[in-house]
Amino acid sequence: MTPAQTLRHIFEQALQVVRPEPMLTSCLTLKKDVLIVGEQSLKFDLSRFKRVVVLGAGKASSEMARVLERILGPWISAGLVVTKYGHGVSCKKVKTLEAGHPVPDQNSLRAGIEFKNLITSYQDKDTLFIFLLSGGASSLLVLPEQGLSLDDKMALNKLLLSCGANIYEINALRKHVSQIKGGKLSKMAYPSSLLTLIISDVIGDPLDVIGSGPTVPDSSSWAECKAILDKYELWDQLTPSLRTYFEQGVKGKLADTPKSGDKFFSHVKNLIVGNNFTLLTKAAQIATDLGYNTLILSSELQGEAKEAGKFLASIAKTAVKHGCPCALPCCIVSGGETTVRLGQNPGLGGRNQELALSFALDVEGLDNVFLLSAGSDGTDGPTDAAGAIVDGRTIKQARSKGLNGQNFLTRHDSYSFLQAIDALLFTGPTYTNVMDIQIILGEK
């Protein structure tokens, strides 16, 4: 295999382990009537329940439901999942809806309404709900509080994104206007038992952030909502319904989001079944088996994509020069989710492509350094590529075709650059999402 082929091999093989099938089968075991969950040896005696009802929201959730049907078979009575358009697979008992992502649409609202109908119809102690949560749920599953419409919710979102509020502040308000987010799905399902199985697409796996935390306690309050609306002077910009709603909430006339210790969480268990670190661990193991000295750098990489490319290049350069942090031949893997701050009239690209181009610029001339950077969901930005594979000869190759890498990076046009030199990586949909991975090879 060439190093580029090796990179692709490691990526594709490692991806297999974060697909719903291996993740769920490795954490769920059915022994007679007992469902054993994870390493914590959490147990559910299914014979104690009258029914098991499957719920799900997220890009991987339809596939997760299919796998769960295979594991639990006849134990499942009914189910409903919502996933992104094109991501639905056929299940036997679980109904699949498709809706909008990253912007919610009428089908997201329809999903919310059907969710509530299903949950309330089975809402008793004899029901075990298994909720399959993955990235994208916030947009795919929407149900505004009584008196609010989807338009109100969208208007609030727009206001929050433009006023300069930070992500904590945005989430506090979002959770307060939803019947699902911020622990309210747990409240809706009470007193049923509820097991949430989560594929994490958020750095650090914060349970209250993934899918806006529908089954975990919320730490924000009406008082904070007031402070945020005051701070950014948003009261006058709210729609009339939102304004009335928040005024009533702030006055204490509406219930707050469920808090830690509330009875609504007494029968709720949340479990991360897979995350970015799962992917990195598998990639490192494959590389080790291929004879590489291997290092997992971080599963929490964030910040500007092109700066991340520089940092990874600085590590690769030291590796091939000094054998640090890893002796050659080495494979250094990292993951997380970087960002791209676009300027005026940007070109086409994605964070992985931009990271790869920046890396290539900084390792130019080294003939033993190679990098793959890609999204585990098979997409990178608004492009049809998952990412790219570059090396120390990439920039020179492009120059021979009259392409200046730095210029393409400056105008955020990494896709056009990488496409012209055949360095893009395509995978199609992978039916999972644990953020991005970078794999560096340093050959002898």
Added chain:
Amino acid sequence: MTPAQTLRHIFEQALQVVRPEPMLTSCLTLKKDVLIVGEQSLKFDLSRFKRVVVLGAGKASSEMARVLERILGPWISAGLVVTKYGHGVSCKKVKTLEAGHPVPDQNSLRAGIEFKNLITSYQDKDTLFIFLLSGGASSLLVLPEQGLSLDDKMALNKLLLSCGANIYEINALRKHVSQIKGGKLSKMAYPSSLLTLIISDVIGDPLDVIGSGPTVPDSSSWAECKAILDKYELWDQLTPSLRTYFEQGVKGKLADTPKSGDKFFSHVKNLIVGNNFTLLTKAAQIATDLGYNTLILSSELQGEAKEAGKFLASIAKTAVKHGCPCALPCCIVSGGETTVRLGQNPGLGGRNQELALSFALDVEGLDNVFLLSAGSDGTDGPTDAAGAIVDGRTIKQARSKGLNGQNFLTRHDSYSFLQAIDALLFTGPTYTNVMDIQIILGEK
């Protein structure tokens, strides 16, 4: 020791190894009449020479000369070094000048003239010149080509920095207007023997960049100078003397910079005696001796300081959560030189302080993560601090005093923030410069 004390201990002890004394004594051995240099077993039979003359330019060069006098004693006939104001130490035979840095001044020019006088007076096969080069030399030692003045040189510099030329283009023109840079010191000293001992303050140790490469071949040409002046349309903005000078050069009426293979380099040896990796290696060794699992991440860290802080934080977080890339207790060291792009009305700070503040923001809440980031020369930006020590409690501590870390970072006012919570690190001048170091501790 507290972790903060441990960080300071590792930093200060590691710094000792990159001071001129240990660096020169470890690479120079005098056995009877023979000077043995470095691991390459380069040898100079001093009895073959009529004289050894010491030259030097850079922030560490006066101290280097003092150490060299101690090693070679009576073998030294004469010498001249130029260093930054306040960095001169007293030597026996070597004269020390002080001049301007980072902007050259009349004393830089005076140093250039005295250099040329000294070199030409001893310029024969019976002389061994030992040239002590360290960071800052480009500004401290200046001698424009015949017909050009210091003002011409300064005007060209200003023009180049504002026209958008890249560092390679800037260096090409700078070298062509100097009698010292771009290998011309070797030409000046020919046919004497010349040994250049270098403390590197440039990422990757490129010999043609450190101090503008006075004793290494230059790869740029008059033709390139023309192309650059054309590209940025600089001809009409040149001073009359510069314009005449470049016109003559481009027409082939002036000699080009010395090239690889030229006779001027036949008796020249260049040796890096210390660099950032030397510092990191020592820091890692000290940490290992203290019982830490240790990793050298990179000696070539560059890019935006606040992004570097994020990047190191992402690694620290994964370390304390998963024991990757290093099992706890761990010490992860990196080095290089980051940059800060200042906006309007910036506050006070330096790249290490900005990196540390950004790191602190991203590890907030972790009680077992600690970072030191500092300049090895004891200064960080236009401040009196060398850098800072922060940890996962820094941001909370500051908040209790009413200080918002993110706001201070946004307006590049890291010094004020770190000063208020007593997190600055002070060392005074260290008489060396191998760029910056970051030391992360992850405690159990």
